[in-house]
Amino acid sequence: xxxxxxxxxxxxxxSDAVSILNETDLLKLQEGCSQTAFRKGELLFKEGAxxxxxxxxxxxxxxxSKQGIGGKDIILSVSKTGAYLNIHNLQRxxxxxxxxxxxxxxxxxxxxxxxxxxxxxxxxxxxxYEVISYIFEDEMNYFDRLVNNVQQQLPGRLANALLxxxxxxxxxxxxxxxxxxxxxxxxxxxxxxxxxRIIKEFRDSGIIQxxxxxxxxxxxMRLEEIKLKG
Amino acid sequence: xxxxxxxxxxxxxxSDAVSILNETDLLKLQEGCSQTAFRKGELLFKEGAxxxxxxxxxxxxxxxSKQGIGGKDIILSVSKTGAYLNIHNLQRxxxxxxxxxxxxxxxxxxxxxxxxxxxxxxxxxxxxYEVISYIFEDEMNYFDRLVNNVQQQLPGRLANALLxxxxxxxxxxxxxxxxxxxxxxxxxxxxxxxxxRIIKEFRDSGIIQxxxxxxxxxxxMRLEEIKLKG
DNA sequence: GTATAAGTGTGATATAAATTACATCTTTGC
DNA sequence: GCAAAGATGTAATTTATATCACACTTATAC
Numbered sequence: 001x002x003x004x005x006x007x008x009x010x011x012x013x014x015s016d017a018v019s020i021l022n023e024t025d026l027l028k029l030q031e032g033c034s035q036t037a038f039r040k041g042e043l044l045f046k047e048g049a050x051x052x053x054x055x056x057x058x059x060x061x062x063x064x065s066k067q068g069i070g071g072k073d074i075i076l077s078v079s080k081t082g083a084y085l086n087i088h089n090l091q092r093x094x095x096x097x098x099x100x101x102x103x104x105x106x107x108x109x110x111x112x113x114x115x116x117x118x119x120x121x122x123x124x125x126x127x128x129y130e131v132i133s134y135i136f137e138d139e140m141n142y143f144d145r146l147v148n149n150v151q152q153q154l155p156g157r158l159a160n161a162l163l164x165x166x167x168x169x170x171x172x173x174x175x176x177x178x179x180x181x182x183x184x185x186x187x188x189x190x191x192x193x194x195x196x197r198i199i200k201e202f203r204d205s206g207i208i209q210x211x212x213x214x215x216x217x218x219x220x221m222r223l224e225e226i227k228l229k230g
Numbered sequence: 231x232x233x234x235x236x237x238x239x240x241x242x243x244x245s246d247a248v249s250i251l252n253e254t255d256l257l258k259l260q261e262g263c264s265q266t267a268f269r270k271g272e273l274l275f276k277e278g279a280x281x282x283x284x285x286x287x288x289x290x291x292x293x294x295s296k297q298g299i300g301g302k303d304i305i306l307s308v309s310k311t312g313a314y315l316n317i318h319n320l321q322r323x324x325x326x327x328x329x330x331x332x333x334x335x336x337x338x339x340x341x342x343x344x345x346x347x348x349x350x351x352x353x354x355x356x357x358x359y360e361v362i363s364y365i366f367e368d369e370m371n372y373f374d375r376l377v378n379n380v381q382q383q384l385p386g387r388l389a390n391a392l393l394x395x396x397x398x399x400x401x402x403x404x405x406x407x408x409x410x411x412x413x414x415x416x417x418x419x420x421x422x423x424x425x426x427r428i429i430k431e432f433r434d435s436g437i438i439q440x441x442x443x444x445x446x447x448x449x450x451m452r453l454e455e456i457k458l459k460g
Numbered sequence: 461g462t463a464t465a466a467g468t469g470t471g472a473t474a475t476a477a478a479t480t481a482c483a484t485c486t487t488t489g490c
Numbered sequence: 491g492c493a494a495a496g497a498t499g500t501a502a503t504t505t506a507t508a509t510c511a512c513a514c515t516t517a518t519a520c
Binding site: 410411412422423426427430 | 496497498499500
């Protein structure tokens, strides 16, 4: 065996699911796996295009979006290191990307052939179980956000989004938000102007502090209240 | 072996996933499986309660709801024959019901012990793969709805909901909607009065016809247009 | 380094939809 | 069969937020 033959085996960025695989399975995974680097703004894949791969984020941040009405995009979420994208494509009937993915910074991913991944799942129930567990953990994250958005008014939705970024995406405070106000607007389903106004309100009442793209949440309690009460 | 020992084996309502299980696995499933009948309006399980079971709908319709702000409920969807409820509870960290479930008519379900189900998944990758496939098929159904709701105005959201009921829930036209206008409102995140007004509009422009709980979609094209354009 | 584009802040106005209020109409229990 | 509760229809008013309009500020290109 040559150097490089242990790519997946030696990988420092294994997901929890892949961590339980033995050497044989890792070699199988590796066969259908190819690594690629993307720069800020580059498209990983495009909604509607034929999808033959599951995409694993080794490192970085990726914006997921869907085309809405009148050309307006809807931002679904921001995924980060350790996430699997396009994993719902394991469903037999689906053969194309459900959303588009764009790198928000230097991002490193693995393209894993759908067939390799499927074979692994079918032959290794423990792996499949880990994958199922991952799927739910990941989805619940923004399912909650979508559900709340149905009932909430704008300030509540924006509070929700900011807390989502702080707690689930960047997990630090302050954090550098790689979305502009238009994108924030299309994440919570409003207009750019309204986002600007509500950010100003939050700033004026000392709940947050902003500088360029950096957001600093000063009063998380208040923000939680706004998130819950509207 | 006595009569009744083949409950799961002989079951006429097997899911696609369970259909691929062999006799041994079916006996294992059966050990953790108990059947229960619910009448209209009865609670299958309550949001927040400890969840030890996956619930399979053998037959009937079930309304899934979550508590929102100010006591107002949010209706998530209507599930029917063949659906697994609480399946996201397979995720390790979750130990309680994420939503409440209420029977909308005479409904027959199986309560399957989480542990039995987990064991099956772990020991049978092919089964796990089928379950994953099911999960996505089911979730995409209303994920789409939630995503669209972020951008859409009321008529669009109601059109969306009606088409969802016709195509994915009742799969017939006319259909008997087992939700009242208040419930419809909390499905699309609006007020009861607005639902009443928009239904009237749809009726007046000959798009639908209603009588008691029965909805008859006359002009599906128009409804699709409204769903897409707002 | 200037020009062009992209992003942001903020006011005035228009509009969709919530709220309030009440009149039916329908079901359910006794 | 009647009262009480639940569901629906419809109007008037209020409120949140979209849209329009424009100033200003910051990146990006040539």
